[in-house]
Amino acid sequence: MIAILKKIASAIITIVVVSCLVFIAFSVIPGDPAVAKLGTQATPEKLEALRIKMGLNEPLLKRFVLWLSGIVRGDFSTSYSYSMSVNSLIAEKIPVTLILALYSLIIMIVISIPVAVFAARHKGDVIERTVTIINQVIMSIPPFFGGILISLVFGMTLKLFTPGAYVSYSKNLGAFLAYMFFPALALALPKAAMAVSLLYTSIVDELKKDYVRTAYSRGNSTKGVFYNHILKNACIPVITFLGMAIADMIAGSIVIEQVFSIPGLGRILLTSIQNRDYPVVEAIIVIIAALVILSNLLVDIMYRVIDPRVGRSNE
């Protein structure tokens, strides 16, 4: 329990450090939000007036403290270009991106476990080699290209969905989930391929262990031995990869949202960077960082739940 509290504390510190870095980075890089909004033709007086209105004339430290205390209260200040609060701007986009990442995580797990077990059970024959080759190919397809292929095959040819016809989750949850399956699949496939090869190697390692023979000696079927004994043991090294995969999926969803015209965090992030709309960019980066840190924390807790040998002896 103490170890978990320590992890939570260090997660909070990490988020503060990340937000600090983000703020400094956007204060240092060239580019003026006022110019971006009014255009290069604007008079110096108008620009100065807008800068005062945006609070850009204040000293850096004061602006940072103001911004950070806002975040603590859950207020990400006001967007420069949309003249509305960042909160209301991104509030409805967060679930879209989050569901996309979660969806692809589920698809990844659902695909990788049976495929890895299947390949391990057929170790050394043609089936295993075929799986390995297909796996290598899928692993090397980047999600955005996979997304284009999926749009082409499932969307244009098989007509399973209409590319671009995004339905908001607040309007029709079923249609939303049906549409999101395809971008989630594009995001999940390369990660699933990686998970398959990791899990496969891990299962083959576990197969050599003595407890497997013990399990057989008690009358377990091969399926029972695999799913009841080997799989849990084999998952332990793969859990670390899961943490990285979640982070990658959240980051990857920014690109995949463009391919499938999904109005999530990714789309608004890109336009905000072009408009030098720093409060929005900063808010989204802090949120993504927080999500990644949170998922790593969950992975850590999962480790402890699955493996009784982790972190018990020193408590």
Place this chain on the structure above:
Amino acid sequence: MSLLQVKDLNIEFHDHIIPETVVYDFDLEIDQGEIVGLVGESGSGKSMSAMAIAGLLSRHDMTKRGSIIFDGTDMLNCSRDKLRSIQGDTLSVVFQEPMTSLDPLKKIGYQVGESMMLHRPDISPEDRKKRVIEVMSHVDLDEPEKLYDMYPHELSGGMRQRVMIAAAMAITPKLLIADEPTTALDVTIQAEVIELLKHINRKHNTSILFISHDLSLVRSLCDRVLVMQQGRIVESGSTKQVFEHPAMEYTKKLISSIPKVEIDDTDC
């Protein structure tokens, strides 16, 4: 008819370029309630023969000729389902390495009760727990209720081997194959495990095939002894006969390698 009848068992490996025979013309018979010792140095094929009897050798990469009839079932040619219905039910195995032979992620209680769960599905989980705790106390494990929810890494080597024996005895098999069950344990615990095996044999009339390279243990436990060398049985007979009048030079060497302790009034 005897409980186990092995005739002309030959085991040949094919996972190298040249096929390699590891067991030649192995014959063995065990009656109900009998304890038979199988001795020989490492690599003599004793574990391999025992794993063949237990049906634990893979069906790939090797051929097995001859016949193994256990309790009326042809173990080499029966279906996998038939084999599984015997493994863990009428035939159990205790392995050499108690440290690695238990699944590190499963609770002790689950592992002891696993064969009961697989072969007696009609026993309710509550009853199963009760019986598992009973079996655990029969093998002299202290505080079985507490151990039930513990994991293998929290136990000592001797305790783990008791857990292995409890798991093997959970539904009272007819034959218990003990493959070097004491090798990884220290001497005092070895003696306790031998006593435990004797007790199980007397109480349940369970036959035991005891595999060891430790002849002093075999002498104190077994009714009959088979000596193996390079894949062949070179000598067999009652324990008394083999130890007192060994026919083969190899057996004599094995016996003379038992460390002798000089005690004035020997009572063994």
